[in-house]
Amino acid sequence: MDLEDLKIGIIGLGYVGLPLAVEFSKKFLTVGFDINSSRIIDLKKNIDATLEVTSLDLKNAIDLSFTNDTKILKECNFYIITVPTPINQANQPDLDPLVSASNLVGEILKPGDIVVYESTVYPGATEEVCIPILEKMSKLICFNMSNLDDLGNGFYVGYSPERVNPGDKSHTVANIIKITSGSTPSAAQFIDRVYREIISAGTHLANSIRIAEAAKVIENTQRDVNIALINEFAMLFDLLDIDTEEVLKAAGTKWNFLPFSPGLVGGHCIGVDPYYLTHKAQLIGYHPEIILAGRRINDGMGSYVVQRLIKEMVCKEIPMVNAKVLIMGLTFKENCPDIRNTKVIDIIDELQKYNIEVDVYDPWVSNDDALKEYNINLIKKLDEDNYDGIILAVSHKQFLEMGVSKIKKLGHKKSIVFDVKCLFPSDTFDIRL
Amino acid sequence: MDLEDLKIGIIGLGYVGLPLAVEFSKKFLTVGFDINSSRIIDLKKNIDATLEVTSLDLKNAIDLSFTNDTKILKECNFYIITVPTPINQANQPDLDPLVSASNLVGEILKPGDIVVYESTVYPGATEEVCIPILEKMSKLICFNMSNLDDLGNGFYVGYSPERVNPGDKSHTVANIIKITSGSTPSAAQFIDRVYREIISAGTHLANSIRIAEAAKVIENTQRDVNIALINEFAMLFDLLDIDTEEVLKAAGTKWNFLPFSPGLVGGHCIGVDPYYLTHKAQLIGYHPEIILAGRRINDGMGSYVVQRLIKEMVCKEIPMVNAKVLIMGLTFKENCPDIRNTKVIDIIDELQKYNIEVDVYDPWVSNDDALKEYNINLIKKLDEDNYDGIILAVSHKQFLEMGVSKIKKLGHKKSIVFDVKCLFPSDTFDIRL
Numbered sequence: 001m002d003l004e005d006l007k008i009g010i011i012g013l014g015y016v017g018l019p020l021a022v023e024f025s026k027k028f029l030t031v032g033f034d035i036n037s038s039r040i041i042d043l044k045k046n047i048d049a050t051l052e053v054t055s056l057d058l059k060n061a062i063d064l065s066f067t068n069d070t071k072i073l074k075e076c077n078f079y080i081i082t083v084p085t086p087i088n089q090a091n092q093p094d095l096d097p098l099v100s101a102s103n104l105v106g107e108i109l110k111p112g113d114i115v116v117y118e119s120t121v122y123p124g125a126t127e128e129v130c131i132p133i134l135e136k137m138s139k140l141i142c143f144n145m146s147n148l149d150d151l152g153n154g155f156y157v158g159y160s161p162e163r164v165n166p167g168d169k170s171h172t173v174a175n176i177i178k179i180t181s182g183s184t185p186s187a188a189q190f191i192d193r194v195y196r197e198i199i200s201a202g203t204h205l206a207n208s209i210r211i212a213e214a215a216k217v218i219e220n221t222q223r224d225v226n227i228a229l230i231n232e233f234a235m236l237f238d239l240l241d242i243d244t245e246e247v248l249k250a251a252g253t254k255w256n257f258l259p260f261s262p263g264l265v266g267g268h269c270i271g272v273d274p275y276y277l278t279h280k281a282q283l284i285g286y287h288p289e290i291i292l293a294g295r296r297i298n299d300g301m302g303s304y305v306v307q308r309l310i311k312e313m314v315c316k317e318i319p320m321v322n323a324k325v326l327i328m329g330l331t332f333k334e335n336c337p338d339i340r341n342t343k344v345i346d347i348i349d350e351l352q353k354y355n356i357e358v359d360v361y362d363p364w365v366s367n368d369d370a371l372k373e374y375n376i377n378l379i380k381k382l383d384e385d386n387y388d389g390i391i392l393a394v395s396h397k398q399f400l401e402m403g404v405s406k407i408k409k410l411g412h413k414k415s416i417v418f419d420v421k422c423l424f425p426s427d428t429f430d431i432r433l
Numbered sequence: 434m435d436l437e438d439l440k441i442g443i444i445g446l447g448y449v450g451l452p453l454a455v456e457f458s459k460k461f462l463t464v465g466f467d468i469n470s471s472r473i474i475d476l477k478k479n480i481d482a483t484l485e486v487t488s489l490d491l492k493n494a495i496d497l498s499f500t501n502d503t504k505i506l507k508e509c510n511f512y513i514i515t516v517p518t519p520i521n522q523a524n525q526p527d528l529d530p531l532v533s534a535s536n537l538v539g540e541i542l543k544p545g546d547i548v549v550y551e552s553t554v555y556p557g558a559t560e561e562v563c564i565p566i567l568e569k570m571s572k573l574i575c576f577n578m579s580n581l582d583d584l585g586n587g588f589y590v591g592y593s594p595e596r597v598n599p600g601d602k603s604h605t606v607a608n609i610i611k612i613t614s615g616s617t618p619s620a621a622q623f624i625d626r627v628y629r630e631i632i633s634a635g636t637h638l639a640n641s642i643r644i645a646e647a648a649k650v651i652e653n654t655q656r657d658v659n660i661a662l663i664n665e666f667a668m669l670f671d672l673l674d675i676d677t678e679e680v681l682k683a684a685g686t687k688w689n690f691l692p693f694s695p696g697l698v699g700g701h702c703i704g705v706d707p708y709y710l711t712h713k714a715q716l717i718g719y720h721p722e723i724i725l726a727g728r729r730i731n732d733g734m735g736s737y738v739v740q741r742l743i744k745e746m747v748c749k750e751i752p753m754v755n756a757k758v759l760i761m762g763l764t765f766k767e768n769c770p771d772i773r774n775t776k777v778i779d780i781i782d783e784l785q786k787y788n789i790e791v792d793v794y795d796p797w798v799s800n801d802d803a804l805k806e807y808n809i810n811l812i813k814k815l816d817e818d819n820y821d822g823i824i825l826a827v828s829h830k831q832f833l834e835m836g837v838s839k840i841k842k843l844g845h846k847k848s849i850v851f852d853v854k855c856l857f858p859s860d861t862f863d864i865r866l
Contacts, residue, residue, distance in 0.1 A: 123673055163687055177686040204686040210675050215683035218666055219690055222659075226691075229658050229723050233651055236710075236719050240556055242643050250648035253610040253637040254596055257652055258659075258691060277669075286669050290662050293726040 001077065001112060001190065003197070007031070009076030011101050013039060013066070015050045016118060016162040017082035019173045022053055023198040024080075025064035032066045033073045035100075040068045051337075052166065074108040078116070078194065081105065081130075082162060084268065085119045086341075091275045091295075093122065095129060102130045106137025111153040114182075116191055118162040120273050122280035123214040126159050131183075144183040156187035159209040160195060161216030167336045175201045181212035220273035221291055226260045227270070228294035231301055234262035234433045238308070243426045244433065262433040263421060264305075264343035264393070265298040266332030271341060302346025305420055305433075309389050310354065312416045312431055318388050323356050326387040326410060329394025330362040330370060330378070334421070337364045339373055344393045348376070359387070363398050387411045392429075395421040404428050434510065434545060434623065436630070440464070442509030444534045446472060446499070448483045449551060449595040450515035452606045455486055456631040457513075458497035465499045466506045468533075473501045484770075485599065507541040511549070511627065514538065514563075515595060517701065518552045519774075524708045524728075526555065528562060535563045539570025544586040547615075549624055551595040553706050555713035556647040559592050564616075577616040589620035592642040593628060594649030600769045608634045614645035653706035654724055659693045660703070661727035664734055667695035667866045671741070676859050677866065695866040696854060697738075697776035697826070698731040699765030704774060735779025738853055738866075742822050743787065745849045745864055751821050756789050759820040759843060762827025763795040763803060763811070767854070770797045772806055777826045781809070792820070796831050820844045825862075828854040837861050 006028045010021045013034040021032040034040055042049060043066045046058035058064075067073065083097040098119055105115055115134060117126050131142045134155065141147065141154040160180045165171050178199045182188030192205045206212040234244040244262060251257045265271045274295055278288045314320060332342040344360075351358050359379045360370070370376040390411050392399060399407070400423055408429075411417065417429035426432065439461045443454045446467040454465040467473055475482060476499045479491035491497075500506065516530040531552055538548055548567060550559050564575045567588065574580065574587040593613045598604050611632045615621030625638045639645040667677040677695060684690045698704045707728055711721045747753060765775040777793075784791050792812045793803070803809040823844050825832060832840070833856055844850065850862035859865065 123670075123675055171688065176688070179683050179686065204683055206683045207676075207679055210673070211679045211683055214666075214670060214673075214675050214680040218680065219684050219687050222662060222684075222691060223689075225658065225662050225723065226655075229655060232721060232723050233647075236714050236721070237556075237647060239717050239719055240643070240647075240713070242556055242647050243640075246640055246644045247647040247651065250612050250637055250639045250644055251652050251655075253612065254652050255604065255609070256656075258655060280673070281669050284672050286672055288665060288669070289726040289730055290658065290665050290723060293722040297722055 001114070003028075003194070006078050006194065007076045009033060009073045009079045011073070011079060011081045011105060012083035012097070012119075013043065014082065014084060015052050015166050016164050017080075018043070018048060018050065019052050019164065020080065020082060020118070020162075021064055022057055022061050023173050025061045027197045028063070028078075030064045031073055031076055032064060033068065033070075034066075035068060037068050040066050050166070052164075070104060070108055077110070077112065078114045079105050079109075080116045080118060082118045085121055085272075085276065086268065087272050087275050093276050093279050095121075095125070098125075098130065099133060102133040103137055106134040109134060109138035109140060109155055111140060111155065114156045114158060114187060114191065116158040116160050118160055120161060120216050120220075120269070120276065121213055122217060122276040123210045124280060125276075126157060126209050126213060127183075131157055142183055143187065148184055156183050156190075157209070158182040158187060158191040159212045160191065161212060163216075163219075166338065167333070174199055177201045178203045179206050179212045179215055180204070181206040181209045183209065217273050217277045220270045221277055221294075224265060224270045224274050224298060225290060225294040226258060227263065227265055228297040230260045230262045231297050231433070235304060245422050245426055261422070264301050264332075264346075266341050266343040267338070268340050271295075271298060271343070299343075299346075302343050303350045305347055305391065305393075305418060306350035306354075308431055309391065309416060309418050312418075313389055316414060316416060318414055318416065320354065320356070323354075323388040324386065325351055325356050325358050325389040325391065326382075327358060327360045327391045327393055328362070328399055328407075329392065329396055330360055330365050330376070331394055331396075334395040335364070335397055337366070337369070339365055339369060345374055347391060347393060362394070362396070364396060382410055384409045385412055388415050390415060390417045392417065392419045392421060392423055395423045399423060434547070436461075436627070439511050439627065440509045442466060442506045442512045444506070444512060444514045444538060445516035445530070445552075446476065447515065447517060448485050448599050449597050450513075451476070451481060451483070452485050452597065453513065453515060453551070453595075454497055455490055455494050456606050458494045460630045461496070461511075463497045464506055464509055465497060466501065466503075467499075468501060470501050473499050483599070485597075503537060503541055510543070510545065511547045512538050512542075513549045513551060515551045518554055518705075518709070519701065520705050520708045526709050526712050528554075528558070531558075531563065532566060535566040536570055539567040542567060542571035542573060542588055544573060544588065547589045547591060547620060547624065549591040549593050551593055553594060553649050553653075553702070553709060554646055555650060555709040556643045557713060558709075559590060559642050559646060564590055575616055576620065581617055589616050589623075590642070591615040591620060591624040592645045593624065594645060596649075596652075599771065600766070607632055610634045611636045612639055612645045612648055613637070614639040614642045616642065650706050650710045653703045654710055654727075657698060657703045657707050657731060658723060658727040659691060660696065660698055661730040663693045663695045664730050664866070668737060678855050678859055694855070697734050697765075697779075699774045699776040700771070701773050704728075704731060704776070732776075732779075735776050736783045738780055738824065738826075738851060739783035739787075741864055742824060742849060742851050745851075746822055749847060749849060751847055751849065753787065753789070756787075756821040757819065758784055758789050758791050758822040758824065759815075760791060760793045760824045760826055761795070761832055761840075762825065762829055763793055763798050763809070764827055764829075767828040768797070768830055770799070770802070772798055772802060778807055780824060780826060795827070795829070797829060815843055817842045818845055821848050823848060823850045825850065825852045825854065825856055828856045832856060
């Protein structure tokens with residue numbers, strides 16, 4: 001295939017697919033496809049609800065069209081699949097979106113086409129799960145290392161993991177080095193060349209699809225484990241009556257100390273990707289010790305926060321029956337409206353097990369989203385002298401601006417404030433991580 | 434106390450105490466004390482067997498005297514204790530050297546004296562273990578936050594963790610930021626001021642001794658856990674037939690990926706310090722998940738290396754009865770003679786459980802040391818066509834210089850080479866981490 005013949009189809013227009021489509025459309029004719037028709041309607045009006053791409057960028061993307069019609073998608077010859085790869089309730093990979101996207105692309109695949117996956121998966125998933133579906137649906141073969149000389153009709157597959165950091169305006173698609181790979185050496189080279197057209201930071205061509213898959217999944221696993229370690233320090237130091245932030249500040253003066261902070265690990269990446277790796281590991285009989293220890297710690301932090309709060313409330317002789325707690329912040333990250341997989345939910349659930357009345361306040365979140373996703377009715381207004389406990393769960397700038405005394409006034413005289421994110425200095429409130 | 438009245442006594446002249454004594458002697462009269470009389474004899478001849486300080490530096494240190502006589506030490510008023518804090522066979526802290534040094538200093542302590550500990554300990558050890566000994570032996574009280582106004586005869590204590598990286602000539606005592614702390618605010622300020630006289634990188638005055646202790650012990654724990662995670666990746670990827678180094682190289686192209694490598698974790702710090710923290714944690718009823726998971730993985734790597742080698746040998750139809758294996762490298766770190774707590778011993782022990790004949794070769798290690806420490810007779814000469822298996826355990830530059838074909842020739846035609854440290858490219862030898 002020549003670059004000038006390229007027509008790119010991107011399947012899945014979320015926070016990964018849409019910015020990628022915009023970039024590719026600067027060089028190639030690009031079709032953006034999503035099964036969510038209201039998303040397509042929005043995008044046609046130059047509106048991106050994820051706030052990753054501006055209306056102006058969408059307006060300027062003249063070679064980018066949006067559709068939910070596979071007939072239009074069929075005109076492409078270079079498909080990029082950017083659908084979500086979440087986990088289910090049992091913390092097992094939920095490959096349904098990936099399977100659906102593979103089915104869809106498999107049906108329209110033509111000889112010589114290339115399909116590149118960007119979704120985070122475990123090593124082997126592309127070859128073991130996706131390619132068989134593409135082959136079955138298309139009735140074509142996938143060219144790979146063992147059928148290199150096959151003269152039959154076939155297609156090529158690649159894997160190029162997304163590294164998008166939502167909300168991060170300095171690390172954008174074009175200026176993050178991108179890993180590429182392909183099912184044959186020539187396909188890998190070609191895929192790499194296509195990405196190099198839009199990635200100004202350059203690419204790293206991995207030796208195999210599995211290496212590229214493994215590289216992606218260990219990146220977030222490493223982050224998860226490092227945060228878990230700091231959470232373990234925080235829980236231990238709390239028992240020792242040592243302020244964790246002070247310890248981290250002191251340790252941080254060593255040249256090679258890594259500056260991680262304790263906290264809840266939510267969102268669609270760091271708390272999710274490790275389970276893809278551990279799923280595969282357990283399938284082949286390797287029982288991950290440290291990765292799962294990290295997951296156990298991080299998944300338990302919501303419950304820990306509640307236990308710690310209640311211990312403090314009881315010790316301060318605050319009656320627990322009919323107690324009322326305010327949670328400030330619902331999102332998985334500060335200063336953004338994203339509530340996907342937020343671990344603040346664990347705090348709410350745990351509090352409700354004690355029959356505690358919980359109010360949730362988050363100036364970034366729409367009540368519709370909170371209701372739809374978690375059946376939570378956000379409070380819109382903060383009343384003074386109203387709570388027995390306050391949990392500062394997310395470090396939104398609004399809470400910092402609100403200041404210490406305003407936050408304290410929301411509680412009764414004897415109430416406890418838990419500053420989970422160490423938003424304020426160590427001696428300000430009663431408890432912190 | 435005024436700075437000009439200061440006379441510093443340093444107890445323990447190992448790789449921490451000696452460079453520190455040399456630095457302090459540039460500003461203050463300094464006495465170096467060690468119970469090892471042959472070490473004192475050497476130092477008086479300007480010879481440092483640890484290679485941390487040159488003869489010229491020792492010769493130039495005119496205000497530094499060496500002794501093993503406590504009467505001379507008694508003339509000091511600012512004591513710094515830099516004795517080792519190892520672990521015992523059961524991976525529990527061995528505080529014997531610290532207790533002995535505290536007994537010794539306690540006996541000579543005078544009102545107004547200051548004692549600073551630099552040895553790595555768990556949070557609380559200085560106050561719970563060392564100070565009571567000093568008080569008992571000296572019959573003086575230690576001034577602290579709760580007896581600040583006491584007018585009786587007393588002394589002060591501080592904690593300022595060493596951060597020496599043996600063999601590292603760019604991160605030396607004077608240019609690593611140093612954490613300081615003291616039992617009272619004024620003692621802390623004074624101790625900080627004393628260290629600032631010699632630490633050009635500056636100091637970080639922690640709010641309490643416990644914070645300083647905690648900061649030190651988490652630094653190496655973080656390193657240990659990060660290496661353990663990479664070791665877990667390596668074992669998993671080996672089962673998946675994925676080259677770990679390739680994966681790490683690809684992941685390393687992300688801006689925030691942390692570049693750790695798999696390997697044996699030996700030496701006197703990284704594999705030891707976490708056990709100090711976990712000991713204290715378990716004492717107070719907190720059972721560390723991730724720290725101990727890391728320790729389990731890293732302590733198991735020697736045995737893993739052997740199992741992996743033997744699997745490969747058996748699959749390649751190499752008879753295991755009377756098999757002979759060469760181990761290249763015995764030290765805990767490359768290009769140094771340090772064999773303290775080297776995990777290569779675990780490889781040797783595990784091989785011997787199979788009745789395999791083991792030769793150990795290390796151009797950096799004296800046979801006397803290897804015999805004394807581990808009852809190992811090093812081979813001096815490498816014979817060709819002599820081994821069924823070769824383990825490249827340490828990445829000494831001599832092995833790299835030796836090159837692939839020379840190393841291969843040491844083995845029989847069918848022998849297996851395990852390149853533990855990935856010293857050579859991935860397709861050179863049979864197995865690597």
